[in-house]
Amino acid sequence: MIKALFKKEFIDTIRDKRSVVAALFGALFTPLLFAVMMTFNIEKARSVDDVYIEINNADMAPQIVELLDRESIFHAELPSTGKKFELNGETHTHSKISLTFSDDFESQLSSGLPANILINADYSDQERSSQIRRVKRVLENYEGAVLNMRLVARGISPLVIDVVDLEEQDTSTPGSKSAIILGMLGVFILFSVFVSSTNVAIDCSAGERERNSLELLLMQPVSTFDVVASKTINTGLFGLFAGTLSIALTAVVIPFIPLHKIGMAFNFDLEVAVKMWFIILPLAFFAAAFQLVTTFHAKSFKEAQTYIQYSIMLPLIVPMALEFSKYKHAALDYLPIVAQQQAISKLIRGELTDFTPVIGGMIVTMLFSYGLVLFTSKSLKSEKVVLGL
Amino acid sequence: MLEVKNLVKKFGDVEALKNLSFSAQDGQITGLLGPNGAGKTTALRVLYGLLKADDGVGVINGIDSQKDPIGARKEIGIFPDKFGLYERLTAREQIAYFADLHGLVGDAKMQAIEKVIKRLDIGDIIDRRCAGFSQGQRMKVVLAQSLVHEPKNLILDEPTRGLDVMSTRILRDILIELKEQGTCILFSSHVMQEVAALCDKVIVIADGKIADEGTPQELCERTGKESLEEAFVTLIGSDEGIAA
Numbered sequence: 001m002i003k004a005l006f007k008k009e010f011i012d013t014i015r016d017k018r019s020v021v022a023a024l025f026g027a028l029f030t031p032l033l034f035a036v037m038m039t040f041n042i043e044k045a046r047s048v049d050d051v052y053i054e055i056n057n058a059d060m061a062p063q064i065v066e067l068l069d070r071e072s073i074f075h076a077e078l079p080s081t082g083k084k085f086e087l088n089g090e091t092h093t094h095s096k097i098s099l100t101f102s103d104d105f106e107s108q109l110s111s112g113l114p115a116n117i118l119i120n121a122d123y124s125d126q127e128r129s130s131q132i133r134r135v136k137r138v139l140e141n142y143e144g145a146v147l148n149m150r151l152v153a154r155g156i157s158p159l160v161i162d163v164v165d166l167e168e169q170d171t172s173t174p175g176s177k178s179a180i181i182l183g184m185l186g187v188f189i190l191f192s193v194f195v196s197s198t199n200v201a202i203d204c205s206a207g208e209r210e211r212n213s214l215e216l217l218l219m220q221p222v223s224t225f226d227v228v229a230s231k232t233i234n235t236g237l238f239g240l241f242a243g244t245l246s247i248a249l250t251a252v253v254i255p256f257i258p259l260h261k262i263g264m265a266f267n268f269d270l271e272v273a274v275k276m277w278f279i280i281l282p283l284a285f286f287a288a289a290f291q292l293v294t295t296f297h298a299k300s301f302k303e304a305q306t307y308i309q310y311s312i313m314l315p316l317i318v319p320m321a322l323e324f325s326k327y328k329h330a331a332l333d334y335l336p337i338v339a340q341q342q343a344i345s346k347l348i349r350g351e352l353t354d355f356t357p358v359i360g361g362m363i364v365t366m367l368f369s370y371g372l373v374l375f376t377s378k379s380l381k382s383e384k385v386v387l388g389l
Numbered sequence: 390m391l392e393v394k395n396l397v398k399k400f401g402d403v404e405a406l407k408n409l410s411f412s413a414q415d416g417q418i419t420g421l422l423g424p425n426g427a428g429k430t431t432a433l434r435v436l437y438g439l440l441k442a443d444d445g446v447g448v449i450n451g452i453d454s455q456k457d458p459i460g461a462r463k464e465i466g467i468f469p470d471k472f473g474l475y476e477r478l479t480a481r482e483q484i485a486y487f488a489d490l491h492g493l494v495g496d497a498k499m500q501a502i503e504k505v506i507k508r509l510d511i512g513d514i515i516d517r518r519c520a521g522f523s524q525g526q527r528m529k530v531v532l533a534q535s536l537v538h539e540p541k542n543l544i545l546d547e548p549t550r551g552l553d554v555m556s557t558r559i560l561r562d563i564l565i566e567l568k569e570q571g572t573c574i575l576f577s578s579h580v581m582q583e584v585a586a587l588c589d590k591v592i593v594i595a596d597g598k599i600a601d602e603g604t605p606q607e608l609c610e611r612t613g614k615e616s617l618e619e620a621f622v623t624l625i626g627s628d629e630g631i632a633a
Contacts, residue, residue: 001489001492004489005489005490007489008478008486008489012477015518109610138486211473212469213474213475214473215469215471216469217490218439220462220491221459221460221463221491223459305529343420383439383441386439
């Protein structure tokens with residue numbers, strides 16, 4: 001019976017342009033959004049913004065000005081009002097930092113005495129502080145270079161002023177660095193599974209009731225369980241279809257993201273893709289069962305659309321809530337959504353070696369889905385739900 | 390054979406059915422006549438086992454629909470008050486789906502579909518999607534899907550609403566033909582002429598109770614009125630909700 005019911009559901013959905021377009025949109029949107037966001041972030045992280053400061057008495061220290069120039073710190077007159085000013089026809093923002101070399105800077109320097117530089121800026125401004133730090137770093141580097149030369153000129157090794165030999169080793173590998181950002185990818189793929197099946201879920205429940213065919217169907221000799229199960233399978237398949245497409249597209253898109261520019265690497269090969277597919281498999285049906293609970297209990301198509309928006313948020317809210325509550329328990333790792341989200345993020349980091357929580361999570365997710373289907377089929381025996389009262 | 394005994398159904402404080410009992414015999418057309426809101430559709434929904442009665446039973450060919458709704462529904466064909474066609478399916482897919490739901494498979498299913506297509510003369514629209522169908526075409530598809538499994542009982546809920554003369558005639562001819570073949574037909578309506586012309590027995594429902602039952606002629610005689618409409622108004626005590 002489920003086969004006959006499912007066949008009709010499938011034909012009905014595949015001919016519904018809105019459902020198909022929504023599923024495709026859900027599948028294509030997430031990897032593309034991810035690629036755009038990643039590329040944008042990488043470019044932003046790499047590029048050093050030009051800083052405009054006011055340099056007074058610049059001819060006192062042409063070497064420093066040149067060093068500043070190399071670090072993209074340029075001179076510009078303080079604008080009389082606000083921060084904006086025009087340069088070569090373009091509008092720039094002034095940092096409102098001013099650097100003043102004292103009138104005796106050159107003579108003090110050449111006679112080996114402290115030469116005064118005045119930095120004038122608003123230190124409380126968070127945005128300014130990194131720019132101030134950049135300016136100071138240039139000055140410190142210059143000071144260090146001059147100091148070394150003075151020591152050498154006096155026949156002293158510069159090593160005597162190196163009290164501590166601080167060695168820094170960054171153990172983050174390119175792979176683990178990218179995992180932080182790519183961790184988002186897992187959430188994106190889970191999200192696409194949830195988004196893509198929403199329209200199918202609404203159409204075959206609240207939609208069918210609105211078109212008067214649900215009541216007639218329930219008057220036929222079929223059990224409500226078979227009806228709900230077939231609708232869940234159909235809805236889940238659309239979510240799974242979108243998830244599959246989403247994974248495939250991610251595999252295509254990742255090589256185009258300039259991860260190497262920030263020293264990252266991510267090998268999204270067939271094995272990763274297949275594992276990921278198995279992880280989202282039960283989740284697609286869980287999403288479908290969950291959405292059908294909400295849409296069958298809504299009084300109309302419109303109401304169902306309102307409710308379902310919140311179900312889309314689940315893959316974002318559940319992991320976030322656990323993160324914030326700091327509540328840790330081994331059983332939580334087996335919960336639907338949590339299990340999949342953790343499995344995917346481990347998979348991306350290349351740390352998925354223990355498959356027990358993955359398979360356990362899969363079974364628990366399927367059991368939850370079955371429970372939801374039972375609940376919906378039970379509520380379809382209530383007149384409130386059948387007639388939308 | 391359809392029977393409801395002592396049905397009581399409440400929706401919150403509203404008592405929709407107040408101890409309602411009636412039966413419909415095989416080889417007869419039984420009309421369920423009543424004004425809007427009298428409880429006709431509610432009574433039928435309880436009979437299908439779609440709604441739970443607060444008290445009483447609905448029996449279809451000896452099967453209690455409250456206890457075994459699926460078994461009881463196998464014995465009936467339903468022509469609903471709102472057609473509820475799947476707009477994206479073709480008429481053939483629609484009818485085949487209902488054949489599936491009634492457990493028909495393989496050659497038997499194919500033959501049943503072909504038979505009902507011929508009987509209702511819908512060969513020209515059978516492979517078109519239902520989305521653009523006229524009301525008359527819809528009626529035929531709905532009738533075909535309710536008859537594809539050749540049920541012993543046929544229940545129609547206000548079947549002629551919104552139909553033109555030609556469609557009404559086709560429906561009427563088929564009902565008479567089915568009756569002659571021994572099918573038990575129960576149909577609810579508030580169209581007097583139709584009930585007077587078709588029904589062997591009329592059950593008048595008002596306010597969730599039986600107001601009277603008998604042949605159209607008996608009802609006229611008992612109330613001392615010339616027409617069924619006048620008799621009906623006398624029985625229910627007001628002229629509210631009658632389509633002329």
